[in-house]
Amino acid sequence: MKSKILIVEDETAIREMLTFSLMQSGYVVLQAKTALEALKILDESTADMAIIDWGLPQMSGLELVERIRDNEVIADMPIMMLTARAQEEDKVKGLETGVDDYMTKPVSIKELQARIKAQLRRSSGFKKSHVLEAGKILMDLDSHKISIDGNEMTLSITEFNLLKLFMKNSDKLLSREQILNHVWGRNSFVELRTVDVHILRLRKSLKKHKLEKMLKTVRGAGYKFCVE
Numbered sequence: 001m002k003s004k005i006l007i008v009e010d011e012t013a014i015r016e017m018l019t020f021s022l023m024q025s026g027y028v029v030l031q032a033k034t035a036l037e038a039l040k041i042l043d044e045s046t047a048d049m050a051i052i053d054w055g056l057p058q059m060s061g062l063e064l065v066e067r068i069r070d071n072e073v074i075a076d077m078p079i080m081m082l083t084a085r086a087q088e089e090d091k092v093k094g095l096e097t098g099v100d101d102y103m104t105k106p107v108s109i110k111e112l113q114a115r116i117k118a119q120l121r122r123s124s125g126f127k128k129s130h131v132l133e134a135g136k137i138l139m140d141l142d143s144h145k146i147s148i149d150g151n152e153m154t155l156s157i158t159e160f161n162l163l164k165l166f167m168k169n170s171d172k173l174l175s176r177e178q179i180l181n182h183v184w185g186r187n188s189f190v191e192l193r194t195v196d197v198h199i200l201r202l203r204k205s206l207k208k209h210k211l212e213k214m215l216k217t218v219r220g221a222g223y224k225f226c227v228e
């Protein structure tokens with residue numbers, strides 16, 4: 001299977017040049033112009049590695065790295081940082097944040113390719129963490145498939161994202177506001193009632209597998225997904 005590489009770079013010319021040469025080498029490339037765009041992509045799909053520019057607008061490349069390392073589903077993804085700054089202290093700062101490798105711009109494509117290969121080889125076991133597990137439920141984030149005791153459970157994309165949020169936060173109380181912000185986004189115009197409607201649908205799907213009791217309503221507070 002082709003390895004998937006996420007490129008996060010705000011400068012169009014550099015991003016396109018990198019995309020083109022990596023695609024030529026047989027990689028699947030995902031592109032983001034900003035850190036927020038990158039986080040959105042990583043929420044919806046997975047990448048085997050990320051190449052992140054240090055100087056990004058709004059949220060810096062280093063901040064993006066921190067966010068990735070804080071997200072247990074993608075925390076182990078190899079990250080290569082591109083930087084225009086060559087100072088040693090910056091490099092050290094970057095490595096402390098959890099960067100696996102560094103290259104100073106302008107990058108030599110040949111060298112970049114060799115370093116990508118090395119990172120991918122080193123992390124070939126990383127793929128395992130693309131599966132979430134909670135009790136009998138297995139969720140494959142790559143193929144968007146859910147299986148319960150080997151039986152497939154099909155969900156709409158919203159219910160899938162709801163269940164994903166619950167599985168990542170099992171045994172934690174989540175308020176409806178938190179759920180809304182995570183699943184629909186902070187700036188959506190969705191009402192809190194909508195959250196309840198989709199929770200109901202998710203509970204119905206879980207009921208088919210006799211697992212509806214996992215999803216508990218905490219009156220006046222929100223919802224909790226309990227793993228026995």
Ligand code: CA
Pocket residue numbers: 009010011053054055056
């Ligand atoms: Ca830049």
